[in-house]
Amino acid sequence: MDFLVAGLSNVFTFESLLAVLIGTLIGIIMGALPGVGPALAIALTLPFTFGMAPETSLILLGSIFSGSVYGGSISAILINTPGTPGNAATSFDGYPMTRKGEGGIALGISAMSSAIGGIISILVLSFFSPLLANIAVHFGAAEQCMLGLLGLSVVSLAADNDFLKGWISAGLGLMLSMVGFDLVTGEERFTFGWDYLYDGLQFIPLMVGLFAITQVLTLAQMKGTISGPGHVSGGFLKGALSALKYRITLIRSALIGVMFGTVPALGLDAAAFFAYITEKRSAKKEAKSFGKGLHRAVVAPEAANNAVVGGSLIPTLALGIPGSAATAVLLGGLIIVGITPGSKLFTEQAGMVGTFFVAMLFAQIAFLLMGLLFARPISKIVTLPNEILLSGILILATAGSFAIRNSLMDVIVCLTFGVIGYIFIKTNFNIVCFVLAFLLGPIIETGFQRALVVSGGSYSIFFTRPISLVLFVLVVLMILYGVIRSRKKDNNVDSSLNM
Amino acid sequence: MHISIPKNSPLMFSIILFISVVSMVFMTTQYNSEARLLPQLVGGTLSILLLVDIVKQMKATKKGETQKSKTVLHPGFEKVLIAMPVYIVLVSILGFLLASAILIFGLPVWLGKREKTPIIVLGSIIWVVVFVMFDVILNVPFPQGILG
Secondary structure, eight states: OHHHHHHHHHHSSHHHHHHHHHHHHHHHHHHHSTTTHHHHHHHHHHHHHTTSOHHHHHHHHHHHHHHHHHHHHHHHHHHSOOSSGGGHHHHHHHHHHHHTTOHHHHHHHHHHHHHHHHHHHHHHHHHHHHHHHHHHHTOOHHHHHHHHHHHHHTHHHHOOSOHHHHHHHHHHHHHHHTOEEOTTTOOEESOTTOGGGGGOOOHHHHHHIIIIIHHHHHHTTOOSBTTTTSOOOOOHHHHHHHHTTOHHHHHHHHHHHHHHHHSTTTHHHHHHHHHHHHHHHHHGGGGGGTTSOOHHHHHHHHHHHHHHHHHHHHHHHHHSOOOSHHHHHHHHHHHHTTOOOSTTHHHHTHHHHHHHHHHHHHHHHHHHHHHHHHHHHHHGGGGSBHHHHHHHHHHHHHHHHHHHHTOHHHHHHHHHHHHHHHHHHHTTOOHHHHHHHHHHHHHHHHHHHHHHHHTTSOTTHHHHSHHHHHHHHHHHHHHHHHHHHHHHHHHHHHHHHHO | OOOEEOTTHHHHHHHHHHHHHHHHHHHGGGSOHHHHHHHHHHHHHHHHHHHHHHHHHHHHHHHTOSOSSOEEOOHHHHHHHHHHHHHHHHHHHHOHHHHHHHHHHHHHHHTTOOOHHHHHHHHHHHHHHHIIIIIIISOOOOOOOSOO
């Protein structure tokens, strides 16, 4: 742990603390913009760091990374438009809280949960990096496929209201995730000869459409403001303290985030959805109140998505394998300032690594303080008349979708999926299951095909490797549990109708 | 005239999905064996699930458990549905910034917001924020339009 002590002395300077504050602020603003996200935020700041001292540059990049993941929750909570895909699950209960006039409280819960999730993940990163890096080494293609399937099997729990439609939604998400060039064989699938579809449907325009444009269509049918005739509470501090009541949720969700972060490609979104659904399962009596503005339902995804940050840095730093676009860009930045990933990192470059870790710890505290200062003015956004707000969301969603690849087609996809999302809601299909399957689809398929290549076409690879086998058994159990639960529920409904 | 949702719209939507998925499964026959394996597996399973859903809904309709009458949509919904494609056309003709200005000031008025001051003040703030963040800071090359 000597590297943390060395890092502390580097961060405790005026210049470094200023870099933490500026980096966190940039991260929060960028994260709150739909479609921008951590990868773009880090990439845009990278050129500015070239003239800086290596330590300052590291501090700035680490703070931007943490701040941007938290920033996405602000727009998710206040206007039901997640800034990053990782904040989509936060909007399920965060936005209903805003509608009840508790936007400030939701922001407080989100900031505190994100901070604690982030702190736990960085502590895990600091203490268990070498061990977790060893586990990640054993994750081959078969395990990646099974882990993706395990994530997908969560649909059994997420499709609470209609099991069948939940799985249909997931199936549709999987089918659409296969559009474009097959990642392993290069075969062109479901493109209809249309160039735009060669790279597949892009996740961010699709996600912005499903959440933001659906929200625009809903707002179009409501007069007044999101927060209703009531007032917008401040309540940030109250919310922040309220999050502390859910200690088990915080720790469990943070560990889910670290676990998902450690496995390349699983990422923020999958971790947040998994934590949300796990929380719903463990809530028992309160499970029915999920989606109606429950505090613990905001705590879980926010603690998880910020914990992914630390988890994702484990393979990035220990093995040089970035698990996401954000860590890939960050890795580039780290190499520029002289950090070489690998097993010797924690001994030969201890000071630099320590500086980076401590800066990220400070960033968690910084966004908590910034939330306290700016929550009230920010939450005023929900008092805007719906007619103006929906026009603003429409423009923001359009700009965010366009900014990913500078493509007007991405905007059209975003608007189209907005309408599809609205039809989904009206016909009882499940958007969460659809999104979860869409993002896990490529992970499952790539893992599946690569495993078959490795085994020479034999399916036994999925059942002869211990970790893969354990994951497979968990998948089967999870689906069986969902089926039994759904049947029980149907029987209960039938018996209550016959009474 | 207002758009209305027919009472059996969930059933119709499921049938449309079923036809689309079955067509996708047929398309996979042209792909190589590795590339078609998972789409066929997922598509086949999905077709069965959709068929079960359709049968379930038809039974419910027979029993009279479905919605009794069609739902008429709010006029604001129709206006936004029309505004979205019009906005895209405007973006390609006038460019993103001008088209967005028209949308942010025009759509609230069309939706029935009568007070001009909040539209002008708040609309200007939103437009400036989008312009500064995406155009100035992020340097996003927004479409300039044919006239731009």
